Each structure stands twice: as structure tokens, then as C-alpha cells.
Amino acid sequence: MAEHLAITIGRQFGSGGKEIGLRLGELLGIKVYDKELLTLAAEKKGFHVDYLRHVDEKATSSLLYTLVMGASAHGTRHLGVDMSINDQLFIAQTEIIKELVEEGPAIFIGRCADYILRNHPRRISFFIYSDFESRVHRVMHRQELSCSQAESLINKTDKKRINYYNFYTGNKWGKYENYHMSLDSSLLGVEGTAQMMKRLIEIYNAEKIEEI
Numbered sequence: 001m002a003e004h005l006a007i008t009i010g011r012q013f014g015s016g017g018k019e020i021g022l023r024l025g026e027l028l029g030i031k032v033y034d035k036e037l038l039t040l041a042a043e044k045k046g047f048h049v050d051y052l053r054h055v056d057e058k059a060t061s062s063l064l065y066t067l068v069m070g071a072s073a074h075g076t077r078h079l080g081v082d083m084s085i086n087d088q089l090f091i092a093q094t095e096i097i098k099e100l101v102e103e104g105p106a107i108f109i110g111r112c113a114d115y116i117l118r119n120h121p122r123r124i125s126f127f128i129y130s131d132f133e134s135r136v137h138r139v140m141h142r143q144e145l146s147c148s149q150a151e152s153l154i155n156k157t158d159k160k161r162i163n164y165y166n167f168y169t170g171n172k173w174g175k176y177e178n179y180h181m182s183l184d185s186s187l188l189g190v191e192g193t194a195q196m197m198k199r200l201i202e203i204y205n206a207e208k209i210e211e212i
Contacts, residue, residue: 003122005030005105007201008113010127010165010174013157014135014150016185016193017128021109023194028201033100034109041092090168110161114178115169124204126197127174127182134186 007024011017018034025032094116100106101117108117114125130138132154139150165173176182181200185193 003120004101004103005201005205006101006113006117006120006123007105007107008117008123008125009107009109010114010125010179011110012129012135012154012174013161014139014154015128015130016138016190018109019190020128020185020194020197021107023190024197025107027194027198028105028107030105030107031100032107032109033097037093037096037108037111040096041089044092044096112165112168115165115171124201125179125181127176127179128185128193129174129182130184130186 007030009017009021009024011020021034022032090112093111097108097111097113097116100108101120114123117123135154136147136150139145139154140147143150143153145153162173165171171178174182181197183193183196187193188196
């Protein structure tokens, strides 16, 4: 059976990455997973979803090196590693992402999906960024914040994402080598960027068909 298409989207806060991912899902007619992964992880681990929101995309305070190097949750228990809630959430989301892509084509926003699916034969990974001024304007409008409040929230959220991604993957968040394409959303906006990504995916699929 052919492998399902797996699209991953990393994003700077305020770049419109989530909106672009949702629009891309509409254009392609495939499912998009973002915060939904928290609910699925809560069900898997037996935690209340509100509790997991407090640790979502946050690195643990104690290094779980064996996990970063690819050890399974079962293996770390045998090694006597006491996993934090952050680590348990990362493991649960890792397992869920791999299960979901077996069910059908999907788009995954954030949560180290590009790394988790790095060996998937039909993965396409994007990183969405934008100039700081555009991001501030978007966050001010979306969350009804002052300029200084928006700037503070952007810096805080990006720092959290950087720490989370770098910790759990051992790679550098936003570094171009980790993605197939990085796009500045301020150039074409949400619709234009999503359309560009759709076109790239269509070309990719056509190339794959020719290889068969």
C-alpha cells in the first residue's frame, strides 16, 4: 500500500502559519491537526486536556536524553527514567502523529512533526515566517493587544517553541536544512501562501506518479 502524504508546518508566532495550514487543508481536502493532538493525547494518557495545555510545546525541566536519541517510552521506564508530564505528552503526540499518518494524508502544525516524521517517504515539510512588523500587526489585531503587548507575546512564544523543538529534536528550530521549503507569509498573505504550497504539492505528487 502506498504511503500517505504527510505535510508538516513549522511556524513563527504571528506569521499566520496555523491559518495557512487550515486553508491548505481545505484546498487539498485533507485533515489538519494542531490543538486536536492535545485532546487525543489526553485520551491516550488519561489526563485532563486543560492540564496538558499548560505544558503544550514546552520542553521538560530535566533532560530525557534517551528519548531524544530515539528510546521508546517503554525503554526509558526500564532504564529507570522518571518522565515528566512534558515528556509523556511528547511521547503520546509522537505515537499519535505516526498513527494518524497511517490512516490517511494529513497536515500537522508544529509539535516537531517534521522531526517525528523525518523518515516518512512522502513527507513535505514547510516553515512559515514573516517580518516582525507584520507579525506584530497580526497579533495586535487577532488578540486585541497593544503594540508592546504583541511584541512581548511574540518573543515569549517563539522562545518557547525554540526551546521545545531544539530540546526534543536535537536540531535547530527554523533552520532551513530541517524543511523542504521556507515561505515568507507577508509576501503573498494567507491565501496566496496556501495556494503556493498547494501547487508545490501538486508538482511533487505528479513527480511521484511518474516514478511509479
